[in-house]
Amino acid sequence: MTKARVLYWFRTDLRLHDSPALAAALKLNPEVFYPVWTWDPHYVYSQQVGPNRWQFLLDSMKDVSESLTELNSDSQLFVVRGPPATVLPALWKEWGITDIVWEKDDDSYTAERDATISSLAEKAGVKVHVVLGHTLYDSAEIIKAGKGSVPQSYQAFRKLVDKLPKPSLPIPPPTSLPSPGPTTLTKWKRSDHAVDPWRLNDLNREWREEGSTERDLSFESFAGPEGDFAVPTMEELGMVATSEIRGGERRALQRFEEWMDDNEKVAEFKKPQTSPAAFEPPSTTQLSPHLKFGTLSPRTFYHRVLTINRTSSSTPSEPPESLIGQLLWREFFHAQQAATPFFTRIRGNKVSRYISWALQTRYDEEGEMLSHEEMEKAFEREEPEAWERFKAWKEGRTGFPWIDALMRQVRETGWMHHLGRHSVACFLTRGQLYVSWERGAEVFDRYLIDWDPALNSANWQWLSASAFFHSFYRVYSPATYGQKSDPTGALIRRFCPELAGFSDKHIYTPWSASKKEQEQAGCVIGEDYPERIVDEKEAKEKCLKLMKAAYDAKLHGDDPRVLDGTADEYLESFLPGKVKPTREEGISKDGKRKAQDDSKAGGGKGSKKAKQTTLDFGKD
DNA sequence: TACCTTGTTGCCCAA
DNA sequence: TTTGGGCAACAAGGT
Numbered sequence: 001m002t003k004a005r006v007l008y009w010f011r012t013d014l015r016l017h018d019s020p021a022l023a024a025a026l027k028l029n030p031e032v033f034y035p036v037w038t039w040d041p042h043y044v045y046s047q048q049v050g051p052n053r054w055q056f057l058l059d060s061m062k063d064v065s066e067s068l069t070e071l072n073s074d075s076q077l078f079v080v081r082g083p084p085a086t087v088l089p090a091l092w093k094e095w096g097i098t099d100i101v102w103e104k105d106d107d108s109y110t111a112e113r114d115a116t117i118s119s120l121a122e123k124a125g126v127k128v129h130v131v132l133g134h135t136l137y138d139s140a141e142i143i144k145a146g147k148g149s150v151p152q153s154y155q156a157f158r159k160l161v162d163k164l165p166k167p168s169l170p171i172p173p174p175t176s177l178p179s180p181g182p183t184t185l186t187k188w189k190r191s192d193h194a195v196d197p198w199r200l201n202d203l204n205r206e207w208r209e210e211g212s213t214e215r216d217l218s219f220e221s222f223a224g225p226e227g228d229f230a231v232p233t234m235e236e237l238g239m240v241a242t243s244e245i246r247g248g249e250r251r252a253l254q255r256f257e258e259w260m261d262d263n264e265k266v267a268e269f270k271k272p273q274t275s276p277a278a279f280e281p282p283s284t285t286q287l288s289p290h291l292k293f294g295t296l297s298p299r300t301f302y303h304r305v306l307t308i309n310r311t312s313s314s315t316p317s318e319p320p321e322s323l324i325g326q327l328l329w330r331e332f333f334h335a336q337q338a339a340t341p342f343f344t345r346i347r348g349n350k351v352s353r354y355i356s357w358a359l360q361t362r363y364d365e366e367g368e369m370l371s372h373e374e375m376e377k378a379f380e381r382e383e384p385e386a387w388e389r390f391k392a393w394k395e396g397r398t399g400f401p402w403i404d405a406l407m408r409q410v411r412e413t414g415w416m417h418h419l420g421r422h423s424v425a426c427f428l429t430r431g432q433l434y435v436s437w438e439r440g441a442e443v444f445d446r447y448l449i450d451w452d453p454a455l456n457s458a459n460w461q462w463l464s465a466s467a468f469f470h471s472f473y474r475v476y477s478p479a480t481y482g483q484k485s486d487p488t489g490a491l492i493r494r495f496c497p498e499l500a501g502f503s504d505k506h507i508y509t510p511w512s513a514s515k516k517e518q519e520q521a522g523c524v525i526g527e528d529y530p531e532r533i534v535d536e537k538e539a540k541e542k543c544l545k546l547m548k549a550a551y552d553a554k555l556h557g558d559d560p561r562v563l564d565g566t567a568d569e570y571l572e573s574f575l576p577g578k579v580k581p582t583r584e585e586g587i588s589k590d591g592k593r594k595a596q597d598d599s600k601a602g603g604g605k606g607s608k609k610a611k612q613t614t615l616d617f618g619k620d
Numbered sequence: 621t622a623c624c625t626t627g628t629t630g631c632c633c634a635a
Numbered sequence: 636t637t638t639g640g641g642c643a644a645c646a647a648g649g650t
Binding site for chain 1: 626627628629630631
Binding site: 151152153155156159465468469470471472473474544548551 | 642643644645646647648
């Protein structure tokens, strides 16, 4: 029997410790072993990724490459630059690969990409090994145990996974590594591995450094500028990072050990009691980016906390609040994503309630999403007030110091405390601005280092009361929520320095200071810091009214009215003073009562008026 | 079957 | 100054 020639495809598993997929690859007892990273134009151009996440990724790739070289001086992470669907087949042909191994990943882009690679491999006679490792449980097993679906509540989910076999124990890192074979790339032409289809619509253009070519240079060659398959640099990307949060397995393990060192803190951890205003140091572990990129194994984390809980003298906290609980939230949302088509958007998503948000993702008549450019133009033209407010939120100039500080924090550092994310997400969606959670999720995609499609979409659905959470009338105050955890406003002083002259009394609500006090603080509202873009209370009341109507209408993203574009009109008939649709029109609750004769006409007229109400929302 | 209880994280107002 | 009920109602388990 010929010996295996293995290509190990690194993705979001940038570690050597507890990597079941890597262990499976080495168990094939390979004659040659190629650790490979495909530098994918999809991420470079078509997904909105800011500099801080790139920096974290490059750190992590470099770290894993160095660790591979430590195990075998001939080895490293071989970064090959081009689309995986053309690069991998060319590599396995040229390098005589018999087996390709990767860790399972199930977000929508990677699932599609991996299916393509699998079928190409099959055709080429290359054996594919896909191994679970990114999560504690296999989403497919959870769905099976749930008889085809995943419970919509955390408690029910917990009971379900309790019946599954416990997450496996972490395995040690490899102690040796087979050498790669020859690494030639003969007769490789860029036209066979074109990146222009992605490059021509570069969504990350605005990050590329001013004065440079305004485009990324990382695809100038296949094996990097020196031809040594090196990890690309920020310079090649044309970007400059601003965050001090850095990647790599070694940093992950160091931070992890430092945290685990305090057994009492680990055992007694209660997420809702940690402070969203703390940033130096943060009140939570800040290990989320490492879980996202796989520089820290979730099993290593899980089993260590269990051990600490067993031996700790204090009474351990329980899920959902505990650290174990936090890891289970990750499992819960990954399983939701696996069980829900179109989970990262509203249209077609069966769990996301349909709400008549402003700035919803636009689709053409075939149901294809419009390009970013087209969509932005449409928003600017058709929903100018909402668009302006959204931009103010994104850029941290809403006039609410707490919201602005958090938004500037995430932009600069790539991180925000979970409860801070709650606060800004509530404000943007159901709390005050009534903007679609899809827009907020996109902004987090750009800024957050720990961005994960499943967790991000799920949390935006949670916060906007679109799914999982339903008490839409519980609204975080954009003005004073932060005050509870930090009466001194340290976070605001750090990220909105123009407000630093205000006393503790006014730091969260500088508009309440007299003109004289504003002058003394060196910050006049409306001149040195923006006026509030909305009246908190008034905006909230409008939101609640619209939310109530949406809840009464009970539409979800997969409803025919959502797909055919009549959902907004339908929702308007549920506003106060409007005649509800009859049963024939599809609603059961009010259909029980005899509909009035003129209900249809009334509904129609009501719709027009209601439309006005909705539009008025954006205009004060 | 119908009803009741409970749930990661809130705010406001009255006493 | 602190505390508790109200908000208005979904999912899912229990009775």
